Amino acid sequence: MADDNDIKLDDITASDFSLESILAEYKGSAFINGDKKTPPEILNEQTEKILREVVGSAQSGLLLSTKVAAPVRDTTDETRRITTVPQEALAADDAEKARPGVVIEQAPQNPEVKDNVVLFFENYRSPTPETQDSIVHEVEEAIKREFGETTVETGRRGIEFFGRSRRSDEETETHEEEIYEEPDLKDAAKRFALVCNSISLRSFPALLVTLLMVVLTFAFEAGMVIPFGIGRNQNGAIGALMIALLIVMMLCADIIIKGVSDLAGGAPNVETLILFSCSFSVISGAFSMLWGESGLLPYCAVSATSLTAAAIGSKINLQAMTDTLKTATASSEPYGVRAEYNKEIDKSVLKKAYNRTDGFYNNLVHPDVAETAYRYATPILLAVSLVLASITAIFRVQGVYFLHILSALLAAAAPFSATLAYALPFGIVAKSIRKSGAAIAGWGGADDVFFTDGACVTDEDLFPPGTLELSGMKLFEGASPEKAIRYTASIIIASGSGLTRVFSDVLKSQGMNVIKVDDFACYEGGISALVRGERVMAGSAAFMELLHVRIPDEMNMKNAIYTAINNKLAAMFAVEYTPANSVQGALISILKWRIKLFFAVRDFNVSPSMLEQKFRVSLEDFEYVQAKDSYSISDLNSAKGGRISAILTREGLGPFAEAITGSRLLKSAALVATGVSVAFAAVGVIIMFYLCWTGALVSARPGNLVLFMLSMLAVVLIVCGYAKTRR
Numbered sequence: 001m002a003d004d005n006d007i008k009l010d011d012i013t014a015s016d017f018s019l020e021s022i023l024a025e026y027k028g029s030a031f032i033n034g035d036k037k038t039p040p041e042i043l044n045e046q047t048e049k050i051l052r053e054v055v056g057s058a059q060s061g062l063l064l065s066t067k068v069a070a071p072v073r074d075t076t077d078e079t080r081r082i083t084t085v086p087q088e089a090l091a092a093d094d095a096e097k098a099r100p101g102v103v104i105e106q107a108p109q110n111p112e113v114k115d116n117v118v119l120f121f122e123n124y125r126s127p128t129p130e131t132q133d134s135i136v137h138e139v140e141e142a143i144k145r146e147f148g149e150t151t152v153e154t155g156r157r158g159i160e161f162f163g164r165s166r167r168s169d170e171e172t173e174t175h176e177e178e179i180y181e182e183p184d185l186k187d188a189a190k191r192f193a194l195v196c197n198s199i200s201l202r203s204f205p206a207l208l209v210t211l212l213m214v215v216l217t218f219a220f221e222a223g224m225v226i227p228f229g230i231g232r233n234q235n236g237a238i239g240a241l242m243i244a245l246l247i248v249m250m251l252c253a254d255i256i257i258k259g260v261s262d263l264a265g266g267a268p269n270v271e272t273l274i275l276f277s278c279s280f281s282v283i284s285g286a287f288s289m290l291w292g293e294s295g296l297l298p299y300c301a302v303s304a305t306s307l308t309a310a311a312i313g314s315k316i317n318l319q320a321m322t323d324t325l326k327t328a329t330a331s332s333e334p335y336g337v338r339a340e341y342n343k344e345i346d347k348s349v350l351k352k353a354y355n356r357t358d359g360f361y362n363n364l365v366h367p368d369v370a371e372t373a374y375r376y377a378t379p380i381l382l383a384v385s386l387v388l389a390s391i392t393a394i395f396r397v398q399g400v401y402f403l404h405i406l407s408a409l410l411a412a413a414a415p416f417s418a419t420l421a422y423a424l425p426f427g428i429v430a431k432s433i434r435k436s437g438a439a440i441a442g443w444g445g446a447d448d449v450f451f452t453d454g455a456c457v458t459d460e461d462l463f464p465p466g467t468l469e470l471s472g473m474k475l476f477e478g479a480s481p482e483k484a485i486r487y488t489a490s491i492i493i494a495s496g497s498g499l500t501r502v503f504s505d506v507l508k509s510q511g512m513n514v515i516k517v518d519d520f521a522c523y524e525g526g527i528s529a530l531v532r533g534e535r536v537m538a539g540s541a542a543f544m545e546l547l548h549v550r551i552p553d554e555m556n557m558k559n560a561i562y563t564a565i566n567n568k569l570a571a572m573f574a575v576e577y578t579p580a581n582s583v584q585g586a587l588i589s590i591l592k593w594r595i596k597l598f599f600a601v602r603d604f605n606v607s608p609s610m611l612e613q614k615f616r617v618s619l620e621d622f623e624y625v626q627a628k629d630s631y632s633i634s635d636l637n638s639a640k641g642g643r644i645s646a647i648l649t650r651e652g653l654g655p656f657a658e659a660i661t662g663s664r665l666l667k668s669a670a671l672v673a674t675g676v677s678v679a680f681a682a683v684g685v686i687i688m689f690y691l692c693w694t695g696a697l698v699s700a701r702p703g704n705l706v707l708f709m710l711s712m713l714a715v716v717l718i719v720c721g722y723a724k725t726r727r
Contacts, residue, residue: 182361189325196318199254203311206251210308213244213301214706220297221703234297235289241300242285248304249278252311270374273381273414274310277303280407287403296404299411299702302709306414309713313419320427321364327430327439328360331649336360337445337659338642339452344629349598350449350660351456351633352648359643363444370422370674377678381685385409388689396693405692408700412684416709417716421673424720429662432724437650438659440666445645449663454596454623458634459498459603461653462611463577468502472574474555482512484571487536488563490515491529495522496631497602499561499575522627525604537564539604544569559605575605579614586657587617593661597622600633669723673716680712 219226220237230236249256259275262268277299285298328334336356341348367375389409393402422443429440440446475484489503494517507514517529517536525546526539537547541556549564551572561573590597599608599622608624611617625633646659687708691700 182358185325185329185357185361188361189322189329192318192322192325196315196322199311199315199318202251203308203315206248206304206308206311209244209248209251210301210304213241213248213304216240216244217297217301217706218703221701238285238289238298241298242282245278245282245300245304248307252307255307255310255314267375268378268382269371270378270414270418271310273374273378273410273418274303274306276382277306277407277410277414280403280410284403284407291400296697297702298404299407299705301702302411302705303414305706305709306411306416306418309416310419313423316427317368317419317423320423320430321442323434324364324430324439324442325361327434327437327649328357328647330437335648335656336644337449337646337648337656338644339448340642342629342633344632345598345623345625347453347598348451349454349456349633350452350645352458352656353644357644357647360441360445360645360647363441363448363643363645366442366444366447368422368426368443369670370419370677373674373678374418377681381413381681382410385413385685388685389692392689392692396695401692401697404697408688408692408705409685411702412688412705412709413681415677415681415684416713417673417677417680420713420720421677421716422670424717425666425669425673425723428720428723429666433655433658433662436655436658437648438655438662439647439649440659440663441643441645441647443666443670444643446663446666446670448643448645449660450667454598455590455656455660456598456600456633457653459601459606460651461656462583462599462601462606463498463603464580464583464652465501467578467580468498469576469578470502470506470573471576474572474574476569476571479565479570482510483565484563485510486512486515487531487534487565488538488561488571488573490517490531491520491527491536491538492561494520494529495527495602497604498606499603502575522602522631523604524627527604534565535567537567538562543604559610561605577605577610577614580652582652582654584615584617586653587615587619589661590657591617591619593664595660595664598625598633599623600625600630602627602630602634665723665726669720673719676716676719677712680715684708684712 216226216237220232220234223232225231226237226240228240230240255271256275256278259269259271259273263272263275281298281300281303285300288296288298333355334357335352335354336358337350338353338356338359339348340351385406389402389406392405393399426442433440440449473481473484475481485506489507489512492503493500493514515531517531520529521527523539523543525543526537528535528537530536537544537549538561541551541558541560541562544551544562544564547564547567549562549567549569551562551569555572557572557574559575559577561575562569563571563573587597597619599606599611604627608619608622612619646663648655648659684705688700688705691697
């Protein structure tokens with residue numbers, strides 16, 4: 001009798017091949033000579049030529065099958081299940097990268113030895129063929145002969161038998177429309193660090209000069225004698241303030257340059273507001289010196305404070321981006337967090353994607369909420385300031401005060417908190433979550449996380465390695481230990497649940513190998529598959545009762561795996577689930593933020609009641625995903641497109657929870673702070689207009705405006721401090 005793994009050469013037909021299926025091993029499909037839209041006629045002709053090469057090599061003793069078993073949904077009266085076949089099979093000693101859905105095996109040299117092929121299974125999809133070196137070489141040569149020197153990458157992959165199976169970078173490429181040009185994250189971190197250090201060196205002396213200007217303004221308005229030969233001379237005080245403001249503008253030249261470039265580009269922003277504030281403060285100061293206005297100082301101190309605060313905010317933002325990028329590059333194989341719409345549950349779910357960082361940089365440099373808000377507010381504030389200054393100068397006071405009034409309105413329109421409204425919460429959150437190995441992609445990432453329906457939680461999130469243990473085994477019906485262990489381990493490993501690592505370790509310790517399984521199916525409470533032609537069912541006690549498989553009363557346990565072979569109870573494996581304190585803390589943190597959790601677990605023993613009992617938390621905001629949907633949702637390698645919103649450099653639920661809650665906190669704190677900042681800018685313009693309209697120019701002096709704008713800054717700092725207290 002032939003081995004179950006053998007595949008007849010007569011089964012190979014041309015319909016089983018296509019050019020794209022043959023080239024699926026390589027990076028991209030049908031990308032021939034740069035032509036992404038090759039006509040079907042040419043594809044068919046090229047396919048026939050490659051088929052001759054492949055079929056010719058197959059006749060040398062290799063058995064090839066490319067029949068892909070698509071998932072088949074089946075509903076019975078007892079259970080609902082999704083039937084499919086495991087995705088991958090890897091040879092034990094020399095595993096090469098397998099194309100999903102195809103199996104290529106080498107026929108056994110010794111017919112008497114039937115279990116000498118080691119197979120590895122991932123997830124729940126159809127079996128994957130293991131390509132042999134000779135066939136790969138033949139296909140590569142055929143491609144080179146037909147299409148020229150096209151670069152071919154096979155992307156070999158080694159076996160990770162006792163861990164999670166990983167996909168190579170070629171398998172996780174995004175679609176063409178979702179590919180984003182991004183720099184290397186480490187290089188970007190270095191560039192941000194250099195710019196941050198430059199601003200840091202220049203912002204400190206700018207702050208000292210600004211403080212000196214504020215002191216000089218208050219001293220002159222109080223009638224005090226100013227040192228350095230100024231005394232009570234107004235022109236001397238105005239000249240000193242103008243010179244100091246020019247110094248601050250040179251020290252913060254990057255803010256001024258950005259204001260000019262934004263204005264020239266037709267998209268004025270907060271830097272443009274500061275540019276106009278500084279410019280008209282200098283102009284009004286020069287006009288006051290020439291005209292000799294009595295007792296009116298220009299608003300140089302206010303403009304300098306706005307400029308210095310903007311530089312400090314820029315520094316904090318750059319420092320947070322640098323720390324974020326350093327965290328993101330701390331691991332060579334990080335997890336990316338992205339929002340994915342799942343049609344099975346009709347929800348947008350946050351899930352982890354293995355070894356993906358694409359789109360993270362673009363999200364990180366995406367315009368933040370403060371920048372976006374002031375992009376709309378700046379033109380309005382500039383226009384309103386000009387109109388109100390003109391009306392006041394024409395109808396209420398002398399026109400000679402026009403520049404002074406305009407500079408007052410522009411100074412009030414550029415609040416001290418403009419850049420700090422987002423930079424401060426971002427800096428606080430980035431520093432806090434960095435300790436746990438999480439990094440948020442700035443405002444873009446926080447925005448993506450905020451508008452999802454919830455987060456996907458998998459087996460390993462709830463019970464990471466080290467928290468699961470087999471505490472005992474019981475045999476029934478005279479089943480041999482080797483058969484019970486190998487059959488159970490093979491079907492468990494095929495499911496890809498959190499118990500995979502445990503049973504893999506058992507097989508390794510016993511010197512056993514995994515057996516190929518077919519017709520894998522998942523149910524609510526259990527799984528099944530064909531192993532060497534025998535129907536193997538593994539599940540909970542309730543699942544066995546549903547199948548009318550009797551379990552002795554003394555062996556009925558909650559957290560146990562029962563294995564039935566051909567509908568007869570064969571073995572029982574007692575599993576010890578140890579809750580981790582870190583997981584409990586992460587669940588509590590997520591639930592405090594009212595974030596819905598989608599429990600997409602493949603371990604049939606993990607149920608809502610079990611989780612509540614183990615972790616002692618109320619899981620009101622959770623949704624337990626059905627078994628037929630949990631496999632697609634929990635697949636960490638299924639993500640093909642979309643930008644990464646956060647990066648996790650450590651395993652476990654803790655970093656995932658930190659990224660989610662940190663994003664929610666950053667979003668809420670930055671939104672409120674920005675709203676307060678823009679509102680106070682508008683209020684400041686209205687107040688200054690009222691004072692100038694009523695002729696109370698003395699009350700609208702720079703010192704009072706500094707105090708008012710500092711009070712506005714204090715409110716924003718309190719809002720940003722909320723982010724720190726919540727961490």
